[in-house]
Amino acid sequence: MLKMKKISETYDMRVFTDNGEYFGDVEESILTNNKVFGWRVRATKNSFLNKVLGSAKGVIVPHQLVKSIGDIIIISKAAVPSYEGEPEKGAKGED
Numbered sequence: 001m002l003k004m005k006k007i008s009e010t011y012d013m014r015v016f017t018d019n020g021e022y023f024g025d026v027e028e029s030i031l032t033n034n035k036v037f038g039w040r041v042r043a044t045k046n047s048f049l050n051k052v053l054g055s056a057k058g059v060i061v062p063h064q065l066v067k068s069i070g071d072i073i074i075i076s077k078a079a080v081p082s083y084e085g086e087p088e089k090g091a092k093g094e095d
Contacts, residue, residue, distance in 0.1 A: 015073045024049045
């Protein structure tokens with residue numbers, strides 16, 4: 001049997017990647033023609049998004065990248081912005 005949720009039940013739901021990394025919290029759903037188009041995910045204190053985005057508030061994750069919705073939302077790793085960390089010494093012509 002297909003279990004259905006109200007969209008209002010997903011607000012503030014925790015979002016994780018399929019690697020198990022905490023991504024952020026759902027802030028809002030984006031609807032077009034009575035279908036879910038995407039999810040606005042806010043960067044929270046200990047989330048991966050907070051590390052990657054710095055001062056930005058969050059990202060929009062297209063619904064096609066959502067793998068599962070239950071007690072949490074699981075998204076594909078493809079939704080994760082690339083994170084390169086600290087620049088290496090010697091980059092950009094530095095010695």
